[in-house]
Amino acid sequence: MYKKFLQKFITKTDIGLIIIIIFIAFVSGFLIFQQKNSSPNFAICKINGKVVKKISLNSDKIINLENGMQLEIKNGKIRVVSSNCAEQICVKHSWISNLSDIIVCAPNRCIIYLEGYNQTEYITK
Amino acid sequence: MRNKILVLSAFSVISVLFFIFESFVPKPIPFLRIGLANIFILLILIKIDFSSAFIVLISKVILGNLFSGLLFTPIFLISLSGSILALLAMHFAIKSNLGFSLVGVSILGATFHNLAQISVARFVLIKSVKIFSLVPIMLLLSIVMGIITGIIVSVLNEKIKFELMYEKG
Numbered sequence: 670m671y672k673k674f675l676q677k678f679i680t681k682t683d684i685g686l687i688i689i690i691i692f693i694a695f696v697s698g699f700l701i702f703q704q705k706n707s708s709p710n711f712a713i714c715k716i717n718g719k720v721v722k723k724i725s726l727n728s729d730k731i732i733n734l735e736n737g738m739q740l741e742i743k744n745g746k747i748r749v750v751s752s753n754c755a756e757q758i759c760v761k762h763s764w765i766s767n768l769s770d771i772i773v774c775a776p777n778r779c780i781i782y783l784e785g786y787n788q789t790e791y792i793t794k
Numbered sequence: 795m796r797n798k799i800l801v802l803s804a805f806s807v808i809s810v811l812f813f814i815f816e817s818f819v820p821k822p823i824p825f826l827r828i829g830l831a832n833i834f835i836l837l838i839l840i841k842i843d844f845s846s847a848f849i850v851l852i853s854k855v856i857l858g859n860l861f862s863g864l865l866f867t868p869i870f871l872i873s874l875s876g877s878i879l880a881l882l883a884m885h886f887a888i889k890s891n892l893g894f895s896l897v898g899v900s901i902l903g904a905t906f907h908n909l910a911q912i913s914v915a916r917f918v919l920i921k922s923v924k925i926f927s928l929v930p931i932m933l934l935l936s937i938v939m940g941i942i943t944g945i946i947v948s949v950l951n952e953k954i955k956f957e958l959m960y961e962k963g
Contacts, residue, residue: 678897679897680898682898683894683897686894687901690937694930695930697930701929
């Protein structure tokens with residue numbers, strides 16, 4: 670009974686159109702989702718809430734901070750090599766590489782996190 | 795001629811009413827609404843012709859935004875561009891003889907309406923590329939809204955029968 674009711678309203682071309690639109694929706698959704706999870710470009714280090722260092726993750730290097738912490742960047746990841754804090758939690762945290770990871774050293778009031786900047790955002794501004 | 799003006803005026807008023815009524819209904823995405831006003835524009839498009847539908851559309855956009863207090867805001871441009879593109883898409887869909895039913899035409903109209911709105915909004919309202927992350931869910935919503943308005947248009951198309959006598963007056 671419902672099929673006859675629907676047939677009055679919707680034709681095969683409509684179903685084709687709906688399928689095409691759903692397909693485009695999923696493809697664009699997938700592309701957008703992929704963009705959001707792209708790898709970060711920069712590591713940001715904040716001490717006492719102020720940005721102290723903004724380091725590109727492109728090249729491997731070792732960085733010494735003024736508070737006695739030593740950071741290492743390798744293969745697009747960053748870690749705390751050594752620190753003068755008692756617990757050494759930041760050192761034990763080891764490498765971080767995702768946009769949602771952070772390393773915190775409470776005694777040094779230091780936080781290290783990652784950010785990625787898409788090229789397009791700069792161009793359109 | 796007088797009859798035509800009366801009919802177009804009546805449809806314009808109804809469109810404006812629905813336009814304003816819809817602005818009070820909260821939606822997940824701010825400027826994308828159910829588009830009930832498009833029902834009447836599509837009806838005129840089928841029953842009379844493109845230019846009459848265009849007249850109703852312009853009336854709806856200008857008067858609707860005027861009475862909503864949005865006439866000189868970016869939203870007016872967004873509304874205008876969406877409506878015009880939707881009307882063009884629906885007109886060519888009907889003319890193309892590809893076998894679209896009224897529901898299909900409505901879906902097409904809703905999709906183009908929202909696509910145009912989000913594109914204009916990117917330049918006029920939210921100046922960032924990130925706005926396009928709304929596109930997938932907006933496309934799916936367009937299908938749903940298109941089906942709803944399409945069914946209403948189909949039903950009204952059968953029920954409302956009128957002939958315009960151009961010769962009189």
